[in-house]
Amino acid sequence: MFKNLFKRNKKDDKNNEVKLEKQDELDEELKDDIKVDESKHKTGFFEKLKQGLDKTRKEMTDKIDGILNSYSKIDDELFEGLEEILVTADVGIKTTMEIIDKLKERVREENIKDPEEIKYLLKDEIKRIMTQSGGENELKIDPSPAVILVVGVNGVGKTTTIGKLAYNLKMQGRKIIIAAGDTFRAAAIEQLEEWGKKAGVDIVAHSEGADPAAVIFDGIQASKARKGDVLICDTAGRLHNKKNLMNELNKIFRVVEREYPEAQKEVLLVLDATTGQNAISQAKVFNEVCDITGIALTKLDGTAKGGVVIALQSELNLPVKLVGVGENIEDLQPFNVDDFVEAIFG
Ligand SMILES: Nc1nc2c(ncn2[C@@H]2O[C@H](COP(=O)(O)OP(=O)(O)O)[C@@H](O)[C@H]2O)c(=O)[nH]1
Ligand SMILES: [Mg+2]
Numbered sequence: 001m002f003k004n005l006f007k008r009n010k011k012d013d014k015n016n017e018v019k020l021e022k023q024d025e026l027d028e029e030l031k032d033d034i035k036v037d038e039s040k041h042k043t044g045f046f047e048k049l050k051q052g053l054d055k056t057r058k059e060m061t062d063k064i065d066g067i068l069n070s071y072s073k074i075d076d077e078l079f080e081g082l083e084e085i086l087v088t089a090d091v092g093i094k095t096t097m098e099i100i101d102k103l104k105e106r107v108r109e110e111n112i113k114d115p116e117e118i119k120y121l122l123k124d125e126i127k128r129i130m131t132q133s134g135g136e137n138e139l140k141i142d143p144s145p146a147v148i149l150v151v152g153v154n155g156v157g158k159t160t161t162i163g164k165l166a167y168n169l170k171m172q173g174r175k176i177i178i179a180a181g182d183t184f185r186a187a188a189i190e191q192l193e194e195w196g197k198k199a200g201v202d203i204v205a206h207s208e209g210a211d212p213a214a215v216i217f218d219g220i221q222a223s224k225a226r227k228g229d230v231l232i233c234d235t236a237g238r239l240h241n242k243k244n245l246m247n248e249l250n251k252i253f254r255v256v257e258r259e260y261p262e263a264q265k266e267v268l269l270v271l272d273a274t275t276g277q278n279a280i281s282q283a284k285v286f287n288e289v290c291d292i293t294g295i296a297l298t299k300l301d302g303t304a305k306g307g308v309v310i311a312l313q314s315e316l317n318l319p320v321k322l323v324g325v326g327e328n329i330e331d332l333q334p335f336n337v338d339d340f341v342e343a344i345f346g
Pocket of ligand 2: 158159160188
């Protein structure tokens with residue numbers, strides 16, 4: 001079922017192609033069945049994202065529709081109204097200004113008179129601003145082996161995201177090992193062990209208070225010995241002091257570089273969408289401390305602050321790679337700009 005969520009590596013794609021070619025004997029009827037299943041799955045997936053973004057859509061698109069309907073001509077007041085809606089939806093001042101300036105420019109250049117047309121321009125501009133950095137929204141885990149270091153402050157959803165991700169990747173047939181690098185509290189290790197059981201993947205853990213870098217070291221050895229495809233590492237999220245955080249993370253990075261140079265590396269920053277602009281501040285701090293390669297944005301369900309995705313992608317040039325849309329094991333999705341913009345603007 002989860003085969004198509006994350007892109008497989010080229011080699012596997014080739015294998016699949018070869019397998020498909022050999023399926024010539026497979027009668028047409030069966031092929032049609034497969035197609036139907038895939039499209040059903042894609043729809044369910046998109047619906048879930050749409051549902052998750054319900055509140056954001058109300059906060060943003062419904063209000064935008066309201067304002068566009070109430071104006072008969074395009075003027076400064078209309079732009080101010082739009083600006084306010086975007087800022088309230090946590091798109092961020094800088095990104096909002098960039099979008100509005102571009103809208104004004106296009107309205108002038110394209111001689112647009114009807115407020116209704118602004119909606120399409122806006123959708124277009126949001127897509128453009130989110131893709132202009134050219135950042136890849138796909139997890140960089142192929143070819144294997146790969147290491148995903150999961151960082152972020154306490155409570156944002158690191159452990160939950162690791163559990164869901166491990167499950168997703170395992171369902172694609174990858175060998176996954178989790179390293180319990182948050183050794184600060186015993187409960188954190190137990191929580192991860194629970195997720196490991198649910199996802200059906202191996203976990204490497206030490207006891208509370210152990211050196212996180214030593215846990216990651218063992219995780220790497222286990223991953224090599226068991227021919228793991230992806231090693232996913234939890235880390236402690238204590239942000240009480242930037243220097244401490246930097247020291248702890250740097251020690252882990254050094255171990256990974258030294259012990260697993262052949263592995264692809266992802267440093268995934270987990271952010272809680274419900275915290276809005278605070279998530280942006282966290283991203284700035286972590287980006288100074290280490291090279292973040294992607295964002296996992298959690299709790300997109302039930303928040304009206306989904307606009308934060310736009311700011312992360314455009315202002316900070318950090319590609320959002322995964323989004324959490326619920327607490328269950330299946331509630332994690334790969335992020336894709338087109339789907340996101342469609343889910344918000346419909
Ligand atoms: N609604 C919702 N809750 C989430 C999501 N991701 C995580 N959570 C919840 O956020 C809380 C903190 O998660 P946890 O993984 O322990 O955070 P950590 O401290 O960063 O490891 C838990 O109650 C999770 O169930 C999500 O995508 N949606
Ligand atoms: Mg945790």
